[in-house]
Amino acid sequence: MNLESPRINVGKSPQEVFDFLSDIKNFESLMPDNISKFEVLDSDKFLFALKGMPEIILKKKEAMAPNKIVLGAAGGKLDFSLIGNITDTGNNSSEVHLEFTGSFNTMMAMMIKGPISKFIETLATNIPKAI
Template sequence: MNLESPKVTLDKSAEETFNFLSDVKNFETLMPENISKFEVLDNDKFLFALKGMPEIVLKKKEEIPHSKIVLGAAGGKLDFSLIGHITEVEANKSDVQLTFSGEFNAMMAMMIKGPINKFIETLVTNMKTAI
């Protein structure tokens, strides 16, 4: 299953955007209002939970300076990635798009597609004010 957020344009350089997203503690400011728990576990790993959902641990898996950050599931039963694509538009403007990628059975995919789509849309929308 592959999902894409809308692309958002930020009034920040690709470097500033990348640096913000590289610091996992900053993800707390991007989370939806229905977050029930957020905890930084390491300098490259954090745990979060949304109301009514199980806790999820994300770990930074890959970085390509100023253009891409890959967060992946750290343990648990589900294997997926959340990828931030950053594109420099101008000196102080960058586009950001999140993609979610994971292998799920048809039943699971049907159940989680809507909530995950909404989740990644919220993350990129909140970037406009957080970064």
């Protein structure tokens, strides 16, 4: 399953956006209002839970400054990645879009597609407000 957020314009340089997303504790400020738990576990790993959903642990898997950062599932039964793509749009601004990729059975994919789409859209939309 592959899902993408809308492309969001950010009035910061790609490096500033990359630096913000590289510090995993900043993801707390990007989370939707229905977050029930957020906990930094390590310098590159955090746990979060949304109301009515199981806890998810994300770990920074790859960082290619200033254009890409990859978070992946750290443990659990689901294998997926959340990829932040950052593009320079000139004049000290950038465009960000998030991609969610994962392999799920058909039933699981149907159940999580809506909530995951809304989740990555919320993360992306909150980036300009949080930086």
